[in-house]
Amino acid sequence: QVHLQESGPGLLRPSQTLSLTCTVSGASLNGGGAYWTWVRQPPGMGLEWVGLIYHTGTTFYNPSLLSRISLSVDASKSQFSLTLSDVTAADTGIYYCARVFRQRGNDAMDVWGQGTTVAISS
Amino acid sequence: DIQMIQSPSSLSASIGDRVTISCRTSLNIHSYLNWYQQKLGKAPKLLIHAASSLQNGVPSRFSGSGSGTDYSLTISGLQPEDYATYYCQQSYSNPPSFGGGTKVEIK
Numbered sequence: 630q631v632h633l634q635e636s637g638p639g640l641l642r643p644s645q646t647l648s649l650t651c652t653v654s655g656a657s658l659n660g661g662g663a664y665w666t667w668v669r670q671p672p673g674m675g676l677e678w679v680g681l682i683y684h685t686g687t688t689f690y691n692p693s694l695l696s697r698i699s700l701s702v703d704a705s706k707s708q709f710s711l712t713l714s715d716v717t718a719a720d721t722g723i724y725y726c727a728r729v730f731r732q733r734g735n736d737a738m739d740v741w742g743q744g745t746t747v748a749i750s751s
Numbered sequence: 752d753i754q755m756i757q758s759p760s761s762l763s764a765s766i767g768d769r770v771t772i773s774c775r776t777s778l779n780i781h782s783y784l785n786w787y788q789q790k791l792g793k794a795p796k797l798l799i800h801a802a803s804s805l806q807n808g809v810p811s812r813f814s815g816s817g818s819g820t821d822y823s824l825t826i827s828g829l830q831p832e833d834y835a836t837y838y839c840q841q842s843y844s845n846p847p848s849f850g851g852g853t854k855v856e857i858k
Contacts, residue, residue: 676789678849692752692846732801735783735801737800737806739800741795
C-alpha cells in the first residue's frame with residue numbers, strides 16, 4: 630500500500646524560506662506511470678495546485694509561485710521536496726503531497742499525504 | 752489557464768436524496784476531469800477519474816458524467832458519511848486547476 634507523509638516546520642516568519650519533504654513508502658519514485666505533486670489549502674478555502682515533479686527531475690510550477698518555488702526529488706531516499714522562498718501570510722495553510730497516476734492519458738491524484746500545517750506569522 | 756466553475760457552492764440534502772454537483776470549464780478538456788471528496792480535517796480522496804471512471808473502493812452510488820466543458824458528479828442515495836466538500840479538477844493542461852468546491856450539508 631502506498632503511503633505519503635509530509636514533514637517540515639509548522640511556523641515561519643515572513644520572508645523566511647519554507648522547506649517541506651514528502652516521504653513515500655510502498656512505491657518507487659522512479660516512474661511506473663506516476664509522478665509527484667504538492668497541493669495547498671489556505672484556512673477555510675479551496676485547493677490550490679503548487680507544483681509537480683517527475684522522477685527525472687522535470688518540474689512544472691504554479692505560475693503565481695514561479696519566482697519563489699523549487700521542487701526536487703531524491704529517489705534513493707524515496708523523498709521529494711518543496712522549497713518556497715520569501716514567504717508571507719498568504720502562504721499559510723495545509724500543504725499536501727500526492728501521487729499523480731496516469732491512466733489512459735488522464736492524470737489523477739490517487740494517493741495523498743495527511744497534510745502538514747504551515748503558519749506564517751511575525 | 753483553464754478556469755473551473757463549480758455549482759452550487761453549497762447545498763443541503765437529506766439522507767437518501769439524489770445530489771448532483773456541476774463543474775464547468777473555460778475550455779474543452781476532453782473528459783480529463785477528476786472528482787475528489789474532502790471531509791473536515793482530512794486530505795482529499797479521489798472518487799472519479801477521467802470524468803466517469805469510479806476509483807477502486809469508492810461506492811457505486813457515486814457517478815460522474817459529462818464531456819466538453821460540462822461535467823457532473825451524482826450521489827444516488829446520500830449517506831451520512833457523504834457529508835463533505837467535493838472538488839472537480841482538470842488534468843487536460845498545466846497548470847492543473849480545481850473548482851472552488853461544493854459543500855454538502857445535512858438538511
